[in-house]
Amino acid sequence: MEGARPVPEDLLEANWQLPIEDLRDSRWEVVVVGAGPAGAMCALHLARAGRRVLLLDQAHFPREKTCGDGLIFDAFNELNRVGLLDAVRSLGRVVSSASITSPSGFEFHIPAEYITLKRRTLDALVAREAVRSGAIFHFGEGAHVRINPDDTVHLEIEECPRPITARVLVMATGSAVRFAREAGVLVRPQSSAVATRCYVRSRFRIDRIVGVYLRSTAPGYGWIFPMKDDLYNVGSILFSRYRRGRLPHSHEAYDAFTRSSEPARRLLAEGEAVSPLRSAMIRTGLAGSRLLGPGPVLTVGEAAGSTLPLLAEGVGKAMHTGRLAAEVIHEALAADDIRVLGEYPRRIEAELRRFYRGLARAERYVGMRAVNDFMSWRTARSPFLQSCLAALIKGSADPGDVFSLHAAVQSLWR
């Protein structure tokens, strides 16, 4: 376990998020609605580039976010770019291995670096850094959007007496679809998955990430993420789009996992749940929303479906989309030409699309019990497949290559 650096107090007091009544200026270069990893990272980069940016969130920070709290290479890269990786490492817990178990009990391990840190702390850390870099952060719920004839954005915020005008609006509202629909960016309201999590404090020690596919949770899996101080994030995910017939309630999948998986059962037998069971929707596959427009509106993070299929890992990709949006917005404002915003979907396609294709394919196949069992059995015996999966988690291999027929065939002798 990492050293016990205490969470800085001002991080959790959040006097750096101002009330909406105190919002004086009504004209902004950029307004970012939603201060999760996507929105806060976007505001941070824009502020560091010298842009006048207003960041808004309907929640009082620090706020809870229903999440597995796990981070991998892509989040490390984005945090490192803005100088926050060391803080995250020292506030969180570093874990160096994951075990994955198939529905019939075939188990394999993926050695890699994983960090767990409560989203309450992580998101506050990034939003506070955005404020330190010059962004203005207010409490406020985006309510209505209209594009003015001069191509600026007219924005109404709940309980704010005056509307706001922005040259560019960034939609960073996560899996909540109401405001995205209002702004005209929503294409498909259905989510890709639903996931449930609970914090458990236990004397039983688990030092690795645990992922378990059960027949009753398919298509989906249960997880245990070890955190600091004998705390564990325990949860389950159900992929909604491959299920024929009735999708079990997400709490049923959680119950099935904690009753029948041996590590989860022992964790609860020697400990107790210390939070309510919470569920949330997940939007994956870079689909479901327009990345650009109508008007000068860019969609980032889970609002753009940026969470990865299969892994449901979304923090790193949310930050990445936030950074790309910030770069393009800065260029558009510097050139005084909003047509430059058209670069944003192109950069997303060029830098990110390849991560989604192979994982979407894998997500479909792991929902088939026989395929899942066979591939897990092969992986447990194939050093080649094990190294492919480790490379995937470390970001040095493409999911399209790892989850391919070519790799499956090679695993027969490697």
Ligand SMILES: Cc1cc2nc3c(=O)[nH]c(=O)nc-3n(C[C@H](O)[C@H](O)[C@H](O)COP(=O)(O)OP(=O)(O)OC[C@H]3O[C@@H](n4cnc5c(N)ncnc54)[C@H](O)[C@@H]3O)c2cc1C
């Ligand atoms: C149970 C579960 C487990 C997960 N586990 C992991 C994991 O282990 N690792 C990982 O990387 N990812 C995980 N994810 C995915 C991850 O949570 C998302 O990918 C990530 O939060 C997306 O970041 P975001 O900034 O796009 O959206 P969010 O983090 O959802 O932030 C959106 C913000 O917008 C605000 N907002 C919404 N509407 C408005 C409005 N109208 N006005 C103002 N503010 C508004 C919200 O209050 C919120 O703060 C998990 C998800 C779930 C549900």
